[in-house]
Amino acid sequence: MSQINYSEKIPNNVDLANDRTLQRALEHWQPHFLQWWHEMGPSDFEAADVYLRTAVSVDAQGWAQYGAVHMPDYRWGIFLADRVASRKIGFGDRMGQPVWQQVPGEYRSTLRRLIVTQGDTEPASVEQQRLLGHSCPSLYDLRNLFQVNVEEGRHLWAMVYLLHAHFGRDGREEAEELLARHSGDADKPRILSTFNEPVSDWLSFFCFTYFTDRDGKYQLKSLAESAFDPLSRTCRFMLTEEAHHMFVGETGIGRVVKRTLEVMQELGSDDPAKIRAHGAVDLPLLQKYLNFWCSSSLDLFGNEISSNSAANFANGLKGRPDEDQYEDHVLRGKIFKLEIPEGAQEVPMLNALNEVMRESYLKDCEIGLKRWNRAIERAGHAFRLSLPSAHFRRSIGAWMGKPVDPQGNVVSKELYEKNLHAWIPSAADRAFVHSLMQKVIEPGRIAGWVAPPERGINNLPVEYEYVKLH
Numbered sequence: 142m143s144q145i146n147y148s149e150k151i152p153n154n155v156d157l158a159n160d161r162t163l164q165r166a167l168e169h170w171q172p173h174f175l176q177w178w179h180e181m182g183p184s185d186f187e188a189a190d191v192y193l194r195t196a197v198s199v200d201a202q203g204w205a206q207y208g209a210v211h212m213p214d215y216r217w218g219i220f221l222a223d224r225v226a227s228r229k230i231g232f233g234d235r236m237g238q239p240v241w242q243q244v245p246g247e248y249r250s251t252l253r254r255l256i257v258t259q260g261d262t263e264p265a266s267v268e269q270q271r272l273l274g275h276s277c278p279s280l281y282d283l284r285n286l287f288q289v290n291v292e293e294g295r296h297l298w299a300m301v302y303l304l305h306a307h308f309g310r311d312g313r314e315e316a317e318e319l320l321a322r323h324s325g326d327a328d329k330p331r332i333l334s335t336f337n338e339p340v341s342d343w344l345s346f347f348c349f350t351y352f353t354d355r356d357g358k359y360q361l362k363s364l365a366e367s368a369f370d371p372l373s374r375t376c377r378f379m380l381t382e383e384a385h386h387m388f389v390g391e392t393g394i395g396r397v398v399k400r401t402l403e404v405m406q407e408l409g410s411d412d413p414a415k416i417r418a419h420g421a422v423d424l425p426l427l428q429k430y431l432n433f434w435c436s437s438s439l440d441l442f443g444n445e446i447s448s449n450s451a452a453n454f455a456n457g458l459k460g461r462p463d464e465d466q467y468e469d470h471v472l473r474g475k476i477f478k479l480e481i482p483e484g485a486q487e488v489p490m491l492n493a494l495n496e497v498m499r500e501s502y503l504k505d506c507e508i509g510l511k512r513w514n515r516a517i518e519r520a521g522h523a524f525r526l527s528l529p530s531a532h533f534r535r536s537i538g539a540w541m542g543k544p545v546d547p548q549g550n551v552v553s554k555e556l557y558e559k560n561l562h563a564w565i566p567s568a569a570d571r572a573f574v575h576s577l578m579q580k581v582i583e584p585g586r587i588a589g590w591v592a593p594p595e596r597g598i599n600n601l602p603v604e605y606e607y608v609k610l611h
């Protein structure tokens with residue numbers, strides 16, 4: 142197993158010291174990254190000591206250690222999962238051939254595009270979450286936010302390593318561009334739509350980590366199947382860190398539901414106005430946030446019919462998540478039944494892989510809903526949270542711009558426009574949620590709109606001072 146070397150300027154397990162050119166190029170990029178972190182990372186917390194998890198090995202067991210870290214001193218580095226001996230391509234037309242350690246010339250621009258698109262989301266999410274520390278509901282949550290942020294920073298390092306190590310001058314230019322585009326910037330926005338949406342309150346943060354980080358899980362899993370072995374190994378290790386981000390989302394929304402149910406019980410009412418007056422998030426309001434972030438994240442899978450996805454699969458660049466679970470890994474001659482506004486259509490399976498992934502993503506999204514709905518049911522309420530239809534509020538693909546309600550019914554344009562703000566948060570809803578976001582930083586105290594977590598981090602108590610503010 143390759144240990145991570147922390148004595149180097151850039152901690153790594155890729156033997157950087159023996160590749161002086163690459164090491165110099167990355168050491169040149171490092172201060173640009175740190176400058177970006179200073180300007181675009183969590184604002185005003187650079188003096189804080191944060192109880193963070195840092196990767197110390199790529200072994201699935203015991204890969205991380207915990208301790209207080211000054212965030213600007215966090216050791217971002219380059220960690221790849223260990224090589225699998227004689228790994229073979231697991232899907233597509235070259236299935237069974239040895240995987241590639243170098244980029245084949247004919248796939249250079251496609252692989253670069255995939256890596257840049259993946260890389261672009263990582264700093265984008267840090268930028269989106271930049272101001273959240275100012276309204277944290279507790280030190281526990283503040284610590285989780287920063288944990289997510291530093292790991293997204295490391296995931297950017299992961300993609301930048303691939304660009305520098307395998308794509309020469311274009312790769313170095315792309316690495317600079319990853320720091321030059323910014324979330325929501327009118328002139329140089331981030332590449333994918335969801336990463337330009339503001340995440341300016343913690344309800345959005347919990348939804349983002351639930352839905353958007355889960356897209357991250359699916360995309361990383363499909364890139365982990367890649368025949369380009371350095372990409373596969375990089376994504377495999379990133380997935381280890383990703384699980385905590387979705388945990389933050391799932392438990393975060395679960396704690397909102399729990400607190401709301403307590404307030405409903407205290408008030409003996411499910412009247413949204415009364416619940417809001419009591420400083421909690423009524424369930425219909427939460428449903429609107431789920432509708433917003435789920436529909437936005439569904440766009441991240443691309444068009445239902447995509448020649449890019451067909452070529453990426455056939456050429457071995459990008460597989461399906463957990464490719465092993467399928468029987469057919471080539472998919473030539475296979476058909477997929479797709480529902481488009483004009484009716485059902487049969488398309489070659491290879492061209493429908495974005496949709497295949499979107500469907501399995503939606504199934505995965507159901508898991509949290511079942512848990513939250515069980516809590517609502519146990520509390521004796523008839524209300525149920527649900528996922529919006531995959532056809533609702535789409536900005537990409539066959540359903541783009543179609544007037545579809547969250548249940549999936551095609552409605553008139555007038556009805557759609559009139560009701561959209563009853564389906565996703567209105568300006569007034571957002572203003573209300575913002576009004577709840579007051580900073581709570583006394584150890585052990587939690588804001589009134591969210592229940593305390595069931596347990597602390599790494600077996601520490603919930604009251605632990607996870608962030609020491611100076």
Ligand code: BYC
Pocket residue numbers: 254255256258259262263266293332333334335353354355356357358360361440441442443444445446447448449450459495537
């Ligand atoms: N917004 O053939 P199509 C994460 C573009 S999240 C804007 O349908 P394809 C994370 C598309 O790029 C995971 N543009 O697409 C989470 C293409 O443009 P070009 C991120 C979009 O290629 C939380 C054109 O439309 N990783 O890690 O089959 C925190 C035609 O598209 C969008 C990846 O996405 C959109 N929503 O699939 C931190 C993996 N959707 O090339 C991190 C890498 C599509 O014609 N990326 N377009 O100019 C990919 O695999 C693919 O690029 C996509 C699109 C799945 C995104």
